[in-house]
Amino acid sequence: MFIVQARTSTAKDGSPYVTHRLVESRREGVKVRQKTLLNLGRNFSVDQRDWRLLCQRVNELINGQATLNFLTLPMEIETEARRIVKRLLERRGHTPEISDWETVDIHSAQDIDSRSIGVEHAALEALKILDIPNKLCSLGLNQRQQGCALAMIISRMAQPGSVRAANYWLRTASAAGELLEIDFGSLNDEALNRASNHLIKHKTALEDHISRTVDGHVNQPPIVTLYDLTDQHFREEEEGPNKPSTAQGHILQQCSNAYPISLGAVLDNNGFLRYTKIVPGNVIETCTLETMLTSLNVPKGSIIAMDHGLSTEENRAWMRSKGYIYLVVSHNSNRTFRPHTETAAISTISDGELTVYLEQIEREDTEKIPYKEVLLRYHANARQTKETDIITRCQARFEEGLRQLNASLSKPRTQKTLAKIQHKIEHLQKENARIAPHYNVTITSDQESKKVVALTWKLNPPEDSMMHKPDVCRLQSNERNWDANTMWKTYVMLKDVESVFRSLKPALGLRPIHHRTEQRADGHLLFLAIAYHAIQILRKRMAQTNTPANWTTIRNVLNSLQRTTTTFARPDGRTLHLRKTALPDADQAAIYKGMQIGLPPQDIRKTIV
Numbered sequence: 001m002f003i004v005q006a007r008t009s010t011a012k013d014g015s016p017y018v019t020h021r022l023v024e025s026r027r028e029g030v031k032v033r034q035k036t037l038l039n040l041g042r043n044f045s046v047d048q049r050d051w052r053l054l055c056q057r058v059n060e061l062i063n064g065q066a067t068l069n070f071l072t073l074p075m076e077i078e079t080e081a082r083r084i085v086k087r088l089l090e091r092r093g094h095t096p097e098i099s100d101w102e103t104v105d106i107h108s109a110q111d112i113d114s115r116s117i118g119v120e121h122a123a124l125e126a127l128k129i130l131d132i133p134n135k136l137c138s139l140g141l142n143q144r145q146q147g148c149a150l151a152m153i154i155s156r157m158a159q160p161g162s163v164r165a166a167n168y169w170l171r172t173a174s175a176a177g178e179l180l181e182i183d184f185g186s187l188n189d190e191a192l193n194r195a196s197n198h199l200i201k202h203k204t205a206l207e208d209h210i211s212r213t214v215d216g217h218v219n220q221p222p223i224v225t226l227y228d229l230t231d232q233h234f235r236e237e238e239e240g241p242n243k244p245s246t247a248q249g250h251i252l253q254q255c256s257n258a259y260p261i262s263l264g265a266v267l268d269n270n271g272f273l274r275y276t277k278i279v280p281g282n283v284i285e286t287c288t289l290e291t292m293l294t295s296l297n298v299p300k301g302s303i304i305a306m307d308h309g310l311s312t313e314e315n316r317a318w319m320r321s322k323g324y325i326y327l328v329v330s331h332n333s334n335r336t337f338r339p340h341t342e343t344a345a346i347s348t349i350s351d352g353e354l355t356v357y358l359e360q361i362e363r364e365d366t367e368k369i370p371y372k373e374v375l376l377r378y379h380a381n382a383r384q385t386k387e388t389d390i391i392t393r394c395q396a397r398f399e400e401g402l403r404q405l406n407a408s409l410s411k412p413r414t415q416k417t418l419a420k421i422q423h424k425i426e427h428l429q430k431e432n433a434r435i436a437p438h439y440n441v442t443i444t445s446d447q448e449s450k451k452v453v454a455l456t457w458k459l460n461p462p463e464d465s466m467m468h469k470p471d472v473c474r475l476q477s478n479e480r481n482w483d484a485n486t487m488w489k490t491y492v493m494l495k496d497v498e499s500v501f502r503s504l505k506p507a508l509g510l511r512p513i514h515h516r517t518e519q520r521a522d523g524h525l526l527f528l529a530i531a532y533h534a535i536q537i538l539r540k541r542m543a544q545t546n547t548p549a550n551w552t553t554i555r556n557v558l559n560s561l562q563r564t565t566t567t568f569a570r571p572d573g574r575t576l577h578l579r580k581t582a583l584p585d586a587d588q589a590a591i592y593k594g595m596q597i598g599l600p601p602q603d604i605r606k607t608i609v
Helices: 049-062 073-094 118-129 133-140 143-156 163-172 174-180 191-198 205-215 289-296 315-321 383-406 420-431 484-507 518-544 553-559 584-595
Strands: 001-006 017-028 029-039 104-117 224-238 258-268 273-281 302-306 325-331 342-346 354-364 372-379 439-446 449-460 472-478 563-567 573-581 603-609
Touching: 001 049, 029 073, 029 518, 049 383, 049 420, 049 573, 073 104, 073 163, 073 325, 104 118, 118 133, 118 143, 118 174, 118 354, 118 518, 118 553, 118 584, 133 143, 133 205, 133 553, 143 163, 143 174, 143 518, 163 191, 174 354, 191 205, 191 449, 191 518, 205 273, 205 518, 258 484, 273 518, 289 315, 302 484, 325 484, 372 484, 383 449, 383 553, 420 449, 472 484, 484 518, 518 584
Parallel strands: 224 302, 302 325
Antiparallel strands: 001 017, 017 029, 104 563, 224 258, 258 273, 325 472, 342 354, 354 372, 372 472, 439 449, 563 573, 573 603
């Protein structure tokens, strides 16, 4: 077995180039012929001086020998040898269709090339549910481009990170290549980067396809829309005139060549992304709502939920003119707490009994046109108890600090000057900023020596402070037919959707974005959006079977499911290689059952060398 160079001239421009092939010599009659075992490609990087050592290591791995100490081998040779052996075994192997008995030496058993397959299988099945592979094929991507695109989405679900980290994971630790029937060991980072270029061209078609597919799998119609603007994304962009228009503003991280961008996302009441758009990092949230909803073609009558920052008079007037129903959430925006025209009590919410007050109000917009809204205020008794306990602890800590400072005034050799005491009081107020504004602190000093002789304090909280009325929140809407119960349940549903979206952001590695061009950063976020849909479709299925659906936990449990090659020595001196997926344990099987997908492929690949 040895490596040879072959010169060919089949490049697009007709220029010759050199490829590398792994060959072996075989005698056929009186002639000796060379047979190509594997095409190593034109980008074969092992130095020619190490080819003999590489072939020797490949022979050892195939025949189950151990004459070379792999710990002393260069990492490049060991990695390349294992990649070559894997490809050779895949070519020579077959799947036994009937019972197959072998006599082997069990003491010679070795496990090699163990790779994770649990998360990868679940991710690929989710993409098949969304019909992503067929859609990529219909968009004109060839098999290699489809494999790279699917691999990048799977890596975001299983091992989020940069493209370089994803490529390393695909080459060394993941069985995604076997599921997708592509050898990632022969691909560089640029091949995976180009996959984003292919997908970003068809962003609108992919989003429309996913929306239609999701509607077919979710029975509940998407009538509620949640708008979220996720900031502090940033791309590392070189300085110069080519800096993209979306890379504007400043970030908190001390990085001179990093610029923020924001991902605008519209979610429906089922938790699925309906539309995404990259906006400048210094964008004002209130300026993006109309653009996003218009681009999405959200039907009239949809409920647009948003926080108080987006609830400008202009945005609300525009939504009323377009026939949208808005629901604005304002936390602690108005401390005046009183019963209103209609009163309803709800006692079935998980965080304790709630008292909800609802009223009809009349207002005028900026053009003096009158309109009516429904205003709901709610008071959580359980939350009030929690807030009261926190306030009590803060109060005790602040008063104890004042007592100790006052006691020090009567002791010798302690600081008593007015400036020093004022500085200590300011420091104490800063440490207890939540409760300090509720106190009036009086300093009594000796006019002759200008030393402080006593401190007095009095609790005097404002009428609308948290001490009087903790946890007063407000819901505001132009849907006047809602009663208090309906309005509250709609808010709770949207709150759950928002919590799901926020919990999946760290699981998908939402930021930072490790790219230097605008197109690559946009492709990165498109991969992330598709991965989010795949995770959400699995979570919806698990919710139907009451299976815990925290994706980080699921990923940790499934990561231990491996696909491994086991080698045995045969009596005839040849080596038996068996590649097989381990059986899932009870927890892994329960997850697959909850996802309503089958187990990873259990087929055995048998190779005798």
